[in-house]
Each structure stands twice: as structure tokens, then as C-alpha cells.
Amino acid sequence: MPVDTRELIEAISILANERNVQVTMKQSAKGAMVCAASAFTGGILLGPVGLAIGGTAGGLMAYKMTSGSFRPLADVLLNDLTDDQQERLVQHVNNAVREFQISDLALLLPLLMNNASIQQAVLKTAISFVSNELRCQIID
Structure with missing residues (x-):
């Protein structure tokens, strides 16, 4: 049966x-792109300190965007x-x-x-x- x-x-x-x-x-790729773009922008505007600030801000934005998608x-x-x-x-x-x-x-x-x-x-x-x-x- x-x-x-x-x-x-x-x-x-x-x-x-x-x-x-x-x-x-497919949220992980989107989060990584947001984080990378933020770090890049921060690096261009503020140099090495901007990389850290942009990376942190991008990581937080990526977290907020992908929260609950897993x-x-x-x-x-x-x-x-x-x-x-x-x-x-x-x-x-x-x-x-x-x-x-x-x-x-x-x-x-x-x-x-x-x-x-x-x-x-x-x-x-x-x-x-x-x-x-x-x-x-x-x-x-």
C-alpha cells in the first residue's frame, strides 16, 4: 500500500x-551587498575610519533587512x-x-x-x- x-x-x-x-x-546575498556598499561608501568619504563605520552601519542595515527571512x-x-x-x-x-x-x-x-x-x-x-x-x- x-x-x-x-x-x-x-x-x-x-x-x-x-x-x-x-x-x-536569497537574502544573504542582498545583505552582503548592502554591507559592502556601505563599507565602500564610508571608505570613500572618511578613509579607513569610514570603512569601519560604513561596515558597521551596513551590517546593521543588512541585519534589519534579512531579519526573519530564515x-x-x-x-x-x-x-x-x-x-x-x-x-x-x-x-x-x-x-x-x-x-x-x-x-x-x-x-x-x-x-x-x-x-x-x-x-x-x-x-x-x-x-x-x-x-x-x-x-x-x-x-x-
């Missing part, structure tokens, strides 16, 4: 929570994926665990919770999927 897609997504979410995997929607992978999997994306993720997971010779997806859930190799394969697949589909950056 095949496992419900939602059940597998929830199992992957539990695994992601246990590993404390976080994602960001979310748990589990939250993204459960709330942000469309039904079609969830189906594709389940298919990717199914393909990733074929080397473990699991014939029925229903056997995957108990193994997922107890087998470190399968956990690694499934989590790696989920991270890759979210990175490629949603263009998120993963923070381990």
Missing part, C-alpha cells in the same frame, strides 16, 4: 527539524510547496532510495526514522529539491 504524499512530506519535515536545517530566500526547511516543505511540487519531491525521494531496494514506499517511513543512510539520502534529496525548485539557500 503506497504512503500518502503528505505523510512522507511530514516525515521528511521531522527529519529536517531534527537536523535543524534552515533556508533563506525559516526551517520543515516549514517550507509543509507550507510552501504546491501539491504538484510535493508529488515531484516524493518521486525524487523514491528515486533516491531505490539503491536501498525498498520496493514499496510504505516501507520507507519506518526505515526513514531508524536508518541513518536513508535519512541522509532523503534529506539530501529534499535539500536539493528545495534549492532547485524554490531557489532557496540552505543553511546547515
Whole structure:
């Protein structure tokens, strides 16, 4: 009997929570650019002291801009994926665990919770999927 897609997504979410995997929607690059631009501007205007002042001000601005943009992978999997994306993720997971010779997806859930190799394969697949589909950056 095949496992419900939602059940597998929830199992992957539990695994992601246990590993404390976080994602960001490309906010890190934006923050770095703000910080660099502030340091550059401060350096041009005030020299070496301006670099320090501009870097500090830019760091604070980047913090304010990106605050709250880091979310748990589990939250993204459960709330942000469309039904079609969830189906594709389940298919990717199914393909990733074929080397473990699991014939029925229903056997995957108990193994997922107890087998470190399968956990690694499934989590790696989920991270890759979210990175490629949603263009998120993963923070381990």
C-alpha cells in the first residue's frame, strides 16, 4: 500500500527539524551587498575610519533587512510547496532510495526514522529539491 504524499512530506519535515536545517530566500546575498556598499561608501568619504563605520552601519542595515527571512526547511516543505511540487519531491525521494531496494514506499517511513543512510539520502534529496525548485539557500 503506497504512503500518502503528505505523510512522507511530514516525515521528511521531522527529519529536517531534527537536523535543524534552515533556508533563506536569497537574502544573504542582498545583505552582503548592502554591507559592502556601505563599507565602500564610508571608505570613500572618511578613509579607513569610514570603512569601519560604513561596515558597521551596513551590517546593521543588512541585519534589519534579512531579519526573519530564515525559516526551517520543515516549514517550507509543509507550507510552501504546491501539491504538484510535493508529488515531484516524493518521486525524487523514491528515486533516491531505490539503491536501498525498498520496493514499496510504505516501507520507507519506518526505515526513514531508524536508518541513518536513508535519512541522509532523503534529506539530501529534499535539500536539493528545495534549492532547485524554490531557489532557496540552505543553511546547515
